[in-house]
Amino acid sequence: MRTRLARLGLVTLWPWMTLVVAGCASPPAAPPEAPPQAQACPAGVPAGARCLRGQDSASAHYLIVVPAQWSGVLVVHAHGGPTLGPPSAKRNDEDIQRWAITVREGHAWAGSVFRQGGFAVTTAAEDTERVRRIFVDHVAKPRRTLLHGQSWGGMVATRAAELFPKSWDGILLTSAVVAGPATYDFRVDLRAIYQHLCNNHPRPDEPAYPLPIGLPADSKLTAADLAQRATDCLGTGRPAAQRTAEQAQKLKTIATVLKIPESSVAGHLNYATFTFRDITQKNGGVSPFGNAGVRYAGSADDAALNAGVPRFQADPSAVARFAADTDHRGRFAAPVLTAHGVGDATVFVEGSDTLRQRMVAAGNGGRLVQTFVDSSEHSYWGDAMYPPLFEALLAWVDQGRAPSPAGIADRCRQLRAAQPADCRFLPAFVPQPLATRVVPR
Structure with missing residues (x-):
């Protein structure tokens, strides 16, 4: 039977990794990145936005979108999947079309396709950090930087959050894989x-x-x-x-x-x-x-x-x-806001309980707020659901006060006063442990 320590890779790999880190005076300098090039924006990007593309030093394709009236906030997106086969720059077009709401809210958006096809989480986390650095070095210095992980990209985001803790002011996880390999x-x-x-x-x-x-x-x-x-x-x-x-x-x-x-x-x-x-x-x-x-x-x-x-x-x-490649230990330096459909049949909502348990065990329970959605949809819940999440996370980062699920639900209805039914948050929902859905081993 696999113990929890073995599942986290702590027995075999973490001590070795700790020794390596302790034995290094400083991390190796990152290679310089070429500036991105201005390109026509993909379909669905709000009018007036500026789009930049490129390949980073590890050959990962990326896309950066800056709205005409920029809020000063950068949202770095870790996409779902994983996509098998060779990476394609077209993946960026699909992602920004789905997440154009980010740009409509006034935030800049940056996403990497990830240099490795398939299930490679740590390298994807590195690519995610790299596109953030490209934005800072060649586009602008954001007032705030949020990390957004969607679906399998949530696994990438939690890895990036622990590997590069100083890079992120806040973390948004939607329909995310947050329970590690047991998922x-x-x-x-x-x-x-x-x-x-x-x-x-x-x-x-x-x-x-x-x-x-x-x-x-x-x-x-x-x-x-x-x-x-x-x-x-x-x-x-x-x-x-x-x-x-x-x-x-x-x-x-x-x-x-x-x-x-x-x-x-x-x-x-x-x-x-x-x-x-x-x-x-x-x-x-x-x-x-x-x-x-x-x-x-x-x-x-x-x-x-x-x-x-x-x-x-x-x-x-x-x-x-x-x-060691995929899992997290709940050691996040920034506030974490999550949202998950209660009927999601792709990534079970019960994994949210594992995230809570790990963050509490790591002493970070106060950095987590979880919201839940009356939906079986995995990929996108509609434009009404995301602005209150971004707004709540940014207010938390700026003011130091954690939002409440009820407050986020109320704010959604305020923003959607003409169509309040589009807001489907369930403030009272509490997920069961993952073991009630997937037999432990």
């Missing part, structure tokens, strides 16, 4: 239960492999192939009325045991295949995930399910490496 354990459970029920990923005539590795490195399986296999077994690619009774029962079993909507099963299966393969490749060919000792509940016959589900042990070296 992904249920996807290993999905692979195991799916294989027990379907036996087609891999098929009996294909080479067997440990399911937590996602796929063998040389596998030619495509996303379309996987979708067809899931449709064959579970009917996921068909309307519910067109599924057979057997397909419907198997799909219900997976959704009930894992406490996820049926509509999310195919997407999670894809992640547990292709993204898990990327994680395995970045961890020396072994997986940090396993399901040894996990007992599943909620099916029509739990005894049969637990007897038949294949079991796998997480590789200890991969556990330590993965945690």
Whole structure:
């Protein structure tokens, strides 16, 4: 069983890292960065804004957008994903189109595409810090700098916040991965239960492999192939009325045991295949995930399910490496404001409780305010929801008084007086521990 210390990578890596840091008189000087170049703004950017692009010294593409009437606030954005394959500058265009509300609020926006494709958190955190430095060195010196992590970018942001504590005045985390590697354990459970029920990923005539590795490195399986296999077994690619009774029962079993909507099963299966393969490749060919000792509940016959589900042990070296790259310890020097949809089926809201526990344990409980949203949406809740978050975080930074969830909800309705229903904050909501949603291991 993996202990909490092992999951955090403290046993194997943190002492070594501490010795290295202690033995260095000062960190190495960062290489100089070329100035960004003025470019036409992507579609959706507010009129009058100035857009700058470039590649940093590590080859990461970035985009900077400065509104015509700049507030003096810089928001550095860490995007979600991770995106597999080679990075593309077009990713910036997608991000600013979604987050144009930041610029409409008068704030400058800067985002890196990240130099490594796939699941690489520490290097993404370094790229995030680098685009901040480029802005400061070549564009302007902001009055305040906020770090915004969205989805998987929340994992990047928490890493950047601990690696570069002096860079950020405040941290905003939306729909964020904040519970570390445990966030992904249920996807290993999905692979195991799916294989027990379907036996087609891999098929009996294909080479067997440990399911937590996602796929063998040389596998030619495509996303379309996987979708067809899931449709064959579970009917996921068909309307519910067109599924057979057997397909419907198997799909219900997976959704009930894992406490996820049926509509999310195919997407999670894809992640547990292709993204898990990327994680395995970045961890020396072994997986940090396993399901040894996990007992599943909620099916029509739990005894049969637990007897038949294949079991796998997480590789200890991969556990330590993965945690060292991705995890945080709640040691944030700046105020942290979070928002999360209570019905989010991509990143579970229960992870918010883990963040709270870690920050309290680190003595930083007073630097955390958490808000929750009446939504199952993961990517974007609508323009009404974000201005009160930015406003509350900036007031906290400037005045030293933490906002309240109720105050943020009230302010949202004030700003949206003509359409108050657009504001869906739930001030009284308290998330349950992640262990109520994902079986600990």
